[in-house]
Amino acid sequence: MGDLTLTTFDWVPEMPRGYVRDLGVRWALEESGLPYHVESVLFRDRNPEHFVHQPFGQVPWLTDGDISIFESGAILLHLGNRSDALMPADPRGRAEVLEWLFAALNSVEAASLPWSILIFSGITGDAPAYGLMDSFLKDHRLKHMEPVLAGRMAGRHLLRRRHPHGRCAAPH
């Protein structure tokens, strides 16, 4: 295991700004307390080296010494294996982390991605496709998910670790 470097884009268009998938990895890195640094690659000019790390020309990827990992889920699992704060060693704790990691990537992200693509494309309002996805998300998926998450998060802090300078990484 070596130095951790997270690579993301130097710039993204306004619409997806704040939603780029390095966000979850940054959050996990902060929670883990592991030292890391962030590098960026050009959004507008993706060179062959970029595709060596991320075969679809996307971000993020993480290097851990000479290991390079793409796919944010795989990166999170890798970090979980390095940090008990992210993934406890006991089988029950590990199972809980794994099921919620897959839930985030499948039940949440797979369900919300088509909806967000419609919004990023400006297809909203009365457009039938938007109505369908919006109703699926709000009336079905989120209706069940929100009470479950609220129950699980009751009394827990979202971010536990503080920056070395005593500043919170994010509200908690």
Ligand SMILES: N[C@@H](CCC(=O)N[C@@H](CS)C(=O)NCC(=O)O)C(=O)O
């Ligand atoms: N499943 C991948 C998705 C990666 C992904 O979609 N990255 C976006 C940013 S959030 C990207 O690089 N988009 C630019 C592009 O596709 O050209 C992961 O979770 O890492």
